[in-house]
Amino acid sequence: MGEAIVITSGKGGVGKTTTTANLGTSLALLDKKVCLIDTDIGLRNLDVVMGLENRIIYDIVDVVENRCKISQALIKDKRFDCLYLLPAAQTSDKSALTPEGMYRIIEELKPDYDYILIDCPAGIEQGYRNAVAGADKSIVVTTPEKSSVRDADRIIGLLEQEDMEPPHLIVNRIRNHMVQNGDMLDVDEIVQVLSIDLLGIVADDDDVIKASNHGEPVAFQPNTKASIAYRNISRRILGESVPLVSLDEKITFMDKVKKVFGLKK
Amino acid sequence: MASNKWVTIKGTRDGLTLFMNDECSWNELLVEVEEILSTKHLATDEPLITVRIELGNRYITNEQEQILREVIRKHNKLVVDKITSNVILKEEALRWKEETDVNLHNKVVRSGQVLEVNGDLLLIGDVNPGGKIVATGNIFVLGNLRGIAHAGVKGKTDAVIAAAHMAPSQLRIAEVISRSPDADAGGAPMECGFIDEKAGQIVMDRISTLARSRRDLNAFERRVKNG
Numbered sequence: 001m002g003e004a005i006v007i008t009s010g011k012g013g014v015g016k017t018t019t020t021a022n023l024g025t026s027l028a029l030l031d032k033k034v035c036l037i038d039t040d041i042g043l044r045n046l047d048v049v050m051g052l053e054n055r056i057i058y059d060i061v062d063v064v065e066n067r068c069k070i071s072q073a074l075i076k077d078k079r080f081d082c083l084y085l086l087p088a089a090q091t092s093d094k095s096a097l098t099p100e101g102m103y104r105i106i107e108e109l110k111p112d113y114d115y116i117l118i119d120c121p122a123g124i125e126q127g128y129r130n131a132v133a134g135a136d137k138s139i140v141v142t143t144p145e146k147s148s149v150r151d152a153d154r155i156i157g158l159l160e161q162e163d164m165e166p167p168h169l170i171v172n173r174i175r176n177h178m179v180q181n182g183d184m185l186d187v188d189e190i191v192q193v194l195s196i197d198l199l200g201i202v203a204d205d206d207d208v209i210k211a212s213n214h215g216e217p218v219a220f221q222p223n224t225k226a227s228i229a230y231r232n233i234s235r236r237i238l239g240e241s242v243p244l245v246s247l248d249e250k251i252t253f254m255d256k257v258k259k260v261f262g263l264k265k
Numbered sequence: 266m267a268s269n270k271w272v273t274i275k276g277t278r279d280g281l282t283l284f285m286n287d288e289c290s291w292n293e294l295l296v297e298v299e300e301i302l303s304t305k306h307l308a309t310d311e312p313l314i315t316v317r318i319e320l321g322n323r324y325i326t327n328e329q330e331q332i333l334r335e336v337i338r339k340h341n342k343l344v345v346d347k348i349t350s351n352v353i354l355k356e357e358a359l360r361w362k363e364e365t366d367v368n369l370h371n372k373v374v375r376s377g378q379v380l381e382v383n384g385d386l387l388l389i390g391d392v393n394p395g396g397k398i399v400a401t402g403n404i405f406v407l408g409n410l411r412g413i414a415h416a417g418v419k420g421k422t423d424a425v426i427a428a429a430h431m432a433p434s435q436l437r438i439a440e441v442i443s444r445s446p447d448a449d450a451g452g453a454p455m456e457c458g459f460i461d462e463k464a465g466q467i468v469m470d471r472i473s474t475l476a477r478s479r480r481d482l483n484a485f486e487r488r489v490k491n492g
């Protein structure tokens with residue numbers, strides 16, 4: 001029986017879709033059977049980031065409205081046999097999906113997959129409610145910006161009302177030099193305000209954008225700092241304790257990674 | 266007519282105090298009050314005299330109180346200052362209790378959430394930016410207060426707001442609102458806010474000074490004593 005994890009943030013543009021794609025990829029690298037679900041009806045992106053856009057025939061709305069079977073709408077990833085994508089519809093709007101429909105789809109997928117990652121749309125309306133229906137766990141993505149932390153706080157408040165475990169946090173797009181100069185919120189501060197468990201941090205890395213534009217999640221590459229961060233997060237999702245005792249250590253760890261790359265380049 | 270059995274008059278510096286016997290009937294009492302006040306000769310050129318009434322262990326309704334005030338007011342040199350009684354209705358006692366109870370909550374009040382209580386609020390946890398806590402009495406936060414706190418929401422101007430870490434976006438007490446300075450100061454530990462009567466606005470101070478500025482923080486006790 002698999003686990004359904006919703007990846008959400010409240011604010012748009014903080015990296016929900018990128019995180020979903022990369023966690024899916026890195027979990028698949030660890031030989032887990034993973035299904036990604038894009039619930040951003042009308043503004044689908046996950047297929048683009050995964051490089052699977054041209055393979056879409058049916059989408060999630062077709063499944064909910066019984067125009068096709070789930071197995072027909074699922075797209076197998078071109079790199080992994082154990083990674084699938086259920087794409088969102090581009091022509092309908094968010095009301096085409098209902099929490100009941102989502103719940104049914106997830107229940108149907110659960111027996112066949114180890115992890116079901118649900119990419120949530122921005123906002124706290126219908127789209128959000130669809131995405132969290134049927135999820136067992138949740139991951140909140142935020143960037144070290146005040147507005148993004150504020151929205152994450154709001155979303156955590158809403159998630160706490162749902163019948164699921166307390167959410168976990170990923171702080172995305174950290175720029176080390178700005179944090180050190182005090183121009184950016186530091187991770188400690190964010191965790192203190194949001195008071196939930198930290199699952200991992202991801203540095204702001206040009207490679208992420210480069211990889212996304214090529215339709216290949218960065219986690220697929222073996223040695224960029226972002227891919228290592230995503231792979232570590234995946235191992236933590238599996239329950240491994242990847243060293244992350246204190247935050248300071250973690251940042252110095254990232255620094256070390258940086259140095260290694262500096263030498264390599 | 267029988268001599269005064271039920272009403273005792275005592276003169277003090279502040280005026281007259283009428284002690285009403287609480288064992289006779291209400292009507293008897295009214296008749297006697299009327300009689301005393303009309304027979305006692307009050308000089309017309311004297312200044313107004315304030316009258317306090319002690320009812321002892323007698324409960325009177327609002328209507329009865331109105332009648333009593335009416336009777337005394339007829340004698341135009343007398344002003345009723347205060348009517349006190351040793352007894353109150355259970356209903357009212359429960360309401361007092363509710364209004365002065367300390368409500369304990371253990372949670373994080375996040376952005377978009379509002380926590381409202383009747384009486385005092387003791388919050389073990391944070392109030393994040395965008396979150397709001399509201400109480401009819403005082404507010405005590407054992408945690409970071411970063412959002413909005415509104416104490417004495419029904420007009421209790423002597424309410425206080427205290428926090429283990431005070432960095433609010435706004436503090437409101439009764440009708441008075443104050444906001445944090447635009448420069449992000451980062452807040453201060455163990456602070457409290459209360460209305461400064463002279464300035465008419467909210468001032469911040471260390472929690473330890475509350476013992477001086479709000480000696481009777483225990484509202485229930487104060488109410489029982491003063492009615």
